[in-house]
Amino acid sequence: MQDTLAAYGGAFVDELVHSGITHVVISPGSRSTPLALLMSAHPSLNVWMHIDERSAGFFALGIAKAKNEAVALLCTSGTAAANYYPAVIEAHYDRVPLLVITADRPHELRDVGAPQAIHQVDLFGKYPKWFADMSLPEESSHMIIYARKMAARAAAATLTAPAGPVHLNFPFREPLIPNLALPSLWENGRQKRQQYTTVLEGKNSLSNYQFDQLMKEINGKCGLIVCGPDYNNQYIQAVTALSETLKFPILADPLSQLRSGSHDKRWVIESYDAFLKEETVSTTLKPEVIIRFGAMPVSKAFLLYIKKHPACRQIIVDEGKGWREPTLLASEMIYTNPETFCEGLIESIHKNENGQAQSTNWGQQWLSINEKAKEVLELKSETNLFFEGQVFPELTKLLPPNSTLFVGNSMPVRDLDTFFLTNELNVRTMANRGANGIDGIISSALGASTNGEPLVLVIGDLSFYHDLNGLLAAKLHELTITIIVLNNDGGGIFSFLPQSKESEHFEKLFGTPIGLDFEHTVTMYNGNFTRVSSWEDFRSVVKESLSGKGLNVIEVPTDRNDNAVKHHEIWEAVKKAAKSTLLGAENS
Structure with missing residues (x-):
């Protein structure tokens, strides 16, 4: 049995590493012993111990988010697994690649009153992208291939757009100690493979015809580019180039990665949450088209601004084929890679006779109001009070x-x-x-x-x-x-x-x-x-x-009350300055 655990579990762990998983967060427990020992023994896997499963789930989520790679989680059976639930929910909605691995009692000990045996099949409901109740360990060549295939499939599933959690449930019978001295368990830092699978994902893109049609329809319009929360900054250069080409201001969420860096920030509008609270400004700055990337921005003022202009054409670009659109007003959902979309639209504009977007006064209005709002924010936020x-x-x-x-x-x-x-x-x-x-x-x-x-x-x-x-x-x-x-x-x-x-x-x-x-x-x-x-x-x-x-x-x-008063004072000052700037520009 020890050799079986080592061969089957070792194949699974090694294939995880081959599939790009290099970090695993483990919480201590008995039923998860086979995988815990094999993960700890693998020379290419970084093991992080965290005793509290609830915190462990979020710890793994933080690693995955920061490193932009899939991270594995391992715990024992019972309510230990249930404590991962909040992190699994967060990973689902925030599109973070987590591979959740839970140990379980074998099938004969389920639903019979055995200790630490809860119903773990589909434990996390609809939140995982994929769930599998793994087979009991076997040492046959066919089952070793199965273990590798499941590891490769699970690791790939976490990363395939939209990224998110995957749950594998491992039933184990006692004894639970694998033979770590099994000959050739690790060969040159990697277990000797019999077969493995590589999963590749390409970039989706619109056709040249679709780009040309879209360009003709939005060129010269009063448009905005909206960039919501996004932890991958690979499309920053492309989206700022698109903004410059279209002369569309970018409303940059604080988590969009567009507010800080050496990239071109000429068209970046960061104080919109403050000045869109002003009724005259939010009503007068009437958009004809909005192109949004990423999740919905944090700003409630922006949400209300969109709802105030329901006739505006909203284009949501989502590589993950999701539906992150709470306004219910989107005109189009475009499922494509954001960087590819920006580059394709720029190329379409450049094919035109003049090679650039038609000029409007729209963008300058946003830039002027933003600059005035920033001046007020920088001045008003300075205080000796906390x-x-x-x-x-x-x-x-x-x-x-x-x-x-x-x-x-x-x-x-x-x-x-x-x-x-x-x-x-x-x-x-x-x-x-x-x-x-x-x-x-x-x-x-x-x-x-x-x-x-x-x-x-x-x-x-x-x-x-x-x-x-x-x-x-x-x-x-x-x-x-x-x-x-x-x-x-x-x-x-x-x-x-x-x-x-x-x-x-x-x-x-x-x-x-x-x-x-x-x-x-x-x-x-x-x-x-x-x-x-x-x-x-x-x-x-x-x-x-x-x-x-x-x-x-x-x-x-x-002090909560003082804090609320100070916020309202600043917002009122920004609203007054924004309205004055807008009306001054209109009258000049």
């Missing part, structure tokens, strides 16, 4: 080039949208925007930190509390991360919502102050904790943290 939005202008001055800036949901990602303006730093921005949840943020950021770049996480106190177990990874694996906790003692985002008017029940149901001193927890995980009392303090501590190693947590204490 205003949460100021964290991002401060970090823009402090972060070294090529850093990663991970943000939590609720207010941090919205403040990133408002206050993270264009720069040359090449800062990579990340968040878990698939399901927009506040769970697993610490773990995802720590997973992303394994990519080797300086990483800063900005997170609210409730999100920090939700994933305190995730801090163990920093201690176990000696990871380096700077975590900035915006501590307003509760759910700050609710101060901006209608619930805030229900004063009698607000604090109990929505404000939910927890009154925790996080210093004790951070110390428990061998981290450094600092509670700052001024922006000068903040700058000094962040600089020290970025030049050091290990876990560093910086708490910024803020």
Whole structure:
């Protein structure tokens, strides 16, 4: 039996590595022993141990997101597997390639009251792209080929557009210890293969005729390019070139990777969330065509802007053949590679007689309003009070080039949208925007930190509390991360919502102050904790943290009510400036 486990399981693990999987996150357990030992023994596989499966799932998700590659997860049977569920949901909606591997009881021990035996077939419902209940280990040549084929198919399925989670369920009978000394188990760092499969995926593209027709219909229109959250920056040069060719402004989501870097940012509009809140501006700037790449932007003001102009032609470009279109107003869904789409449309324009798009005053209006809005944002965000939005202008001055800036949901990602303006730093921005949840943020950021770049996480106190177990990874694996906790003692985002008017029940149901001193927890995980009392303090501590190693947590204490008032003050100032700029341009 030990030889059977080694041959079957070893073939599977080795084929995973051959298929491009080099990282696996393992949580300890008995039933998963065969694969855990074989994964640990493979010389080309990086093993990350994480005791809490819930945090482990998000940790693997962070690695996959940062490295743009599939990552495997392994746990034992029972509710251990169920704890992966939130991360599987996030991977599904955020299109992150995760290969979830769960150990299970053999079929004769299912539904008979055996311990740690829950119903694991299709455990994660519709969220995985593919599920397979693996066969029991056998040593025949046919079953060794089967193990390899399933590994190759699963690894490819996670990455094939749209990327996402895949679930393989492995039943094992006892004994569970494979023979790691099996002759020729690893041959030159790789198990001797009998057969394997390579999966290749090409780029979809429109025909030349389709590009020409589209070009004729949108050339010279009042158009916008919208770039939503995207962690792969391969199409940045192509989309900025398309913008320059069409003279279409780019509304760049803070997670689009278009706000920071050395690429051409002339047409990048980053303060649209602030100035589209102004009624006159959002009504007057009437688009005729919108081309959108990536997921729906964070900005609610943009969503309302689209709904205000239902006659606008909306073209959604989606390589993954999904339907990320919550407005219900899209005119076309174009399933093609974004880079290929941009290049094809540019080529079509260049084939025209004049070789360029027809000129309009449309783009200049957006550029002028954006510049004025940025001036107001930069001026108004500077304050001696601890205003949460100021964290991002401060970090823009402090972060070294090529850093990663991970943000939590609720207010941090919205403040990133408002206050993270264009720069040359090449800062990579990340968040878990698939399901927009506040769970697993610490773990995802720590997973992303394994990519080797300086990483800063900005997170609210409730999100920090939700994933305190995730801090163990920093201690176990000696990871380096700077975590900035915006501590307003509760759910700050609710101060901006209608619930805030229900004063009698607000604090109990929505404000939910927890009154925790996080210093004790951070110390428990061998981290450094600092509670700052001024922006000068903040700058000094962040600089020290970025030049050091290990876990560093910086708490910024803020007041929820003051924070809401300051936000509204800034938005009103931006709206006033934007309206004045628009009307001034129209009257000139």
